[in-house]
Amino acid sequence: MGGRESELVLLDENGIRCDGRKVDEPRRIMIKAGGLKNADGSAYIEFGDNKILVGVFGPRDVHPKHMSNTDTGILRVRYHMEPFSVTERKNPAPSRREIEISKVIKEALEPAVMLDKFPRTAVDVFIEVLQADGGTRCAALSAASVALADAGIPMRDLVAACAAGKVADTVVLDVNNEEDQAGQADMPIGYMPNLEKITLLQLDGVLTPEEYKKCVETGINGCKIVYDLQKKALHDKYFGNGGD
Amino acid sequence: MTSVGVLDELKKLQILELLEQGKRVDGRALDEPRELVVETNAIPKANGSARVRLGDSEVICGVKIQPDRPFPDMGDKGIFICTAELLPLSDPSVETGPPGPDVIELARVVDRGIRESHMIDLSQLVIEKDKSVVGVFADNVVVDYDGNLFDACAYAATAAILSSKTPKWELKNDVPTIVEGKESEVPVTTIPVSVTMGKIGRHIIVDPNADEWVCMDARITITTDSDGNICALQKGGSDGFSFDEVIKCGEISVKVGSKIREKLKQAKAGNQ
Numbered sequence: 001m002g003g004r005e006s007e008l009v010l011l012d013e014n015g016i017r018c019d020g021r022k023v024d025e026p027r028r029i030m031i032k033a034g035g036l037k038n039a040d041g042s043a044y045i046e047f048g049d050n051k052i053l054v055g056v057f058g059p060r061d062v063h064p065k066h067m068s069n070t071d072t073g074i075l076r077v078r079y080h081m082e083p084f085s086v087t088e089r090k091n092p093a094p095s096r097r098e099i100e101i102s103k104v105i106k107e108a109l110e111p112a113v114m115l116d117k118f119p120r121t122a123v124d125v126f127i128e129v130l131q132a133d134g135g136t137r138c139a140a141l142s143a144a145s146v147a148l149a150d151a152g153i154p155m156r157d158l159v160a161a162c163a164a165g166k167v168a169d170t171v172v173l174d175v176n177n178e179e180d181q182a183g184q185a186d187m188p189i190g191y192m193p194n195l196e197k198i199t200l201l202q203l204d205g206v207l208t209p210e211e212y213k214k215c216v217e218t219g220i221n222g223c224k225i226v227y228d229l230q231k232k233a234l235h236d237k238y239f240g241n242g243g244d
Numbered sequence: 245m246t247s248v249g250v251l252d253e254l255k256k257l258q259i260l261e262l263l264e265q266g267k268r269v270d271g272r273a274l275d276e277p278r279e280l281v282v283e284t285n286a287i288p289k290a291n292g293s294a295r296v297r298l299g300d301s302e303v304i305c306g307v308k309i310q311p312d313r314p315f316p317d318m319g320d321k322g323i324f325i326c327t328a329e330l331l332p333l334s335d336p337s338v339e340t341g342p343p344g345p346d347v348i349e350l351a352r353v354v355d356r357g358i359r360e361s362h363m364i365d366l367s368q369l370v371i372e373k374d375k376s377v378v379g380v381f382a383d384n385v386v387v388d389y390d391g392n393l394f395d396a397c398a399y400a401a402t403a404a405i406l407s408s409k410t411p412k413w414e415l416k417n418d419v420p421t422i423v424e425g426k427e428s429e430v431p432v433t434t435i436p437v438s439v440t441m442g443k444i445g446r447h448i449i450v451d452p453n454a455d456e457w458v459c460m461d462a463r464i465t466i467t468t469d470s471d472g473n474i475c476a477l478q479k480g481g482s483d484g485f486s487f488d489e490v491i492k493c494g495e496i497s498v499k500v501g502s503k504i505r506e507k508l509k510q511a512k513a514g515n516q
Contacts, residue, residue: 205360
């Protein structure tokens with residue numbers, strides 16, 4: 001987000017972005033519910049060049065025991081990037097960035113899952129980023145919601161996520177990796193469309209108050225696009241021909 | 245710091261009851277931060293420093309400035325790194341050892357607020373392009389805890405940077421050497437101010453104290469710059485915000501932030 005100078009034309013005179021998209025157009029999104037045999041619920045998402053696999057276990061016994069809560073179940077999330085997911089090999093040990101993302105995704109999912117029905121238990125969400133290309137936390141959060149639903153965890157709504165941002169002084173939807181590096185702002189948003197609640201929100205980059213408002217609106221519209229695909233993924237598995 | 249016991253449940257009931265009447269436990273207005281006390285140059289051996297009290301939360305930030313190798317793809321920029329640590333003497337619940345997710349998030353949010361505002365003009369901190377640059381390291385230590393460390397650490401780091409003097413270096417036989425008598429201020433372009441707001445029930449409160457902090461449903465930290473732009477944001481906690489709340493929090497952060505910015509400027513001026 002340094003606003004680094006580069007040769008790349010981020011937005012041409014026809015309003016077309018560096019990867020051929022319009023300003024309000026997300027990348028290609030494919031979501032599949034299920035797929036893993038052992039996990040209680042799972043999902044796979046391709047979001048542009050991001051490829052992310054999510055597995056959910058639980059509600060199950062809590063280890064270590066002292067973490068358990070007698071009033072409610074707890075949610076635990078691990079966001080992890082494979083060493084081969086990025087250009088330069090990533091050290092497999094969890095980085096501070098991954099620990100922070102795990103925390104914000106956990107807090108984005110908590111308003112959706114009804115864990116008070118399962119006291120003293122834990123629901124574990126494992127997010128594995130197989131290939132990363134900007135916007136992994138949004139793609140991961142969207143897939144994690146589908147995996148939780150696939151695991152049969154009672155939920156108030158699905159959390160759909162998409163980023164908005166500012167590129168070449170213009171507010172755009174779904175910032176890709178190049179735009180993130182060279183752009184001016186990136187705002188990931190997680191949103192529950194039925195409850196109209198924002199559960200993940202971050203920003204880095206400078207926005208005027210008007211751009212800030214536009215960015216939140218743009219991001220929410222992106223979330224609604226993702227939401228339809230999440231519902232379709234679950235529908236395909238349970239009511240369509242794609243069931244396993 | 246985050247454990248919720250029976251006492252906290254009772255406190256939450258009382259805090260909520262008061263909020264329904266538009267009041268807070270310590271008598272503040274909903275959009276009123278606690279008193280901010282800033283003492284700069286608290287640690288003369290550092291290149292810059294500040295001791296900040298926000299209510300009863302107390303943070304000391306020391307800035308060390310030294311030559312460093314640039315990041316591989318950033319040879320024309322100096323380095324800025326900001327950290328935050330909770331000392332074991334700050335609260336009985338703090339343990340020694342590697343930082344947990346809460347403290348990692350705190351440090352990253354404080355760093356991001358200052359970094360994304362472009363407060364320090366890093367292009368002026370280059371000794372020789374691609375070879376040697378100046379690194380500015382702002383390290384926060386929390387010595388007393390009373391909630392809202394995001395803002396306490398951000399103000400301490402900002403005040404410490406404003407009060408910093410940097411030596412001048414030049415390369416002699418590829419070794420950075422101090423040029424005597426050429427101390428100058430750190431090149432600052434804007435003054436970022438973070439404002440953290442808690443959501444309890446349907447109420448938004450600015451600068452939650454420790455009692456309010458444990459019973460918040462969600463929180464949001466927004467950093468604004470001197471031009472009234474929003475440059476960093478972090479939502480946290482186990483609930484969400486509506487669109488209107490997010491916009492309202494943006495407006496509060498600009499309004500409250502501008503008052504705190506004046507206070508940080510005064511602290512710097514009073515120091516000279």
